[in-house]
Amino acid sequence: MNAHFRKRTGLTASLLCLATLSASLGACARAFAPSTDPTSPIAPRVQALVDANRHYPSWENFPAAPADLPQAAQVAARVQALEGQGGALDGEVARIDWTLGDAETLAAETRAQVGAVPVSPDAARTEAEIDAFAQSLRDRAKAPPPIDRRPIE
Numbered sequence: 001m002n003a004h005f006r007k008r009t010g011l012t013a014s015l016l017c018l019a020t021l022s023a024s025l026g027a028c029a030r031a032f033a034p035s036t037d038p039t040s041p042i043a044p045r046v047q048a049l050v051d052a053n054r055h056y057p058s059w060e061n062f063p064a065a066p067a068d069l070p071q072a073a074q075v076a077a078r079v080q081a082l083e084g085q086g087g088a089l090d091g092e093v094a095r096i097d098w099t100l101g102d103a104e105t106l107a108a109e110t111r112a113q114v115g116a117v118p119v120s121p122d123a124a125r126t127e128a129e130i131d132a133f134a135q136s137l138r139d140r141a142k143a144p145p146p147i148d149r150r151p152i153e
Contacts, residue, residue: 036043036050070078100106125133
């Protein structure tokens, strides 16, 4: 019983798909063949632009293949040299005496170095001064009150 239903609906669905496909392709084919209205005042200019840009690229416009490529052995030698340099760099990094023991000591040394640099009096502001300056900028940035746009009676 289900087989007959499937055969009928399959044939109907196939015909429906075929009709939809042919209609959509027909619409696309018409869309790709545009024509300019000859009565339009800009028709000659449009046609001149179309004719001027009708040239398609040809193989002469593409760059030629490079002729001076290195041989595979040369590339392999360069890769080996880079890997050797990387190994030497790894060895140098391994010989560095890393002193990352105590974070508090590092912080104290950094504070001492920063404190030794003279600071401009203009740049030396307290946190309260910075907050007051920021608040004054916020106050200036507030929008003005709205304008009454009702007509005067």
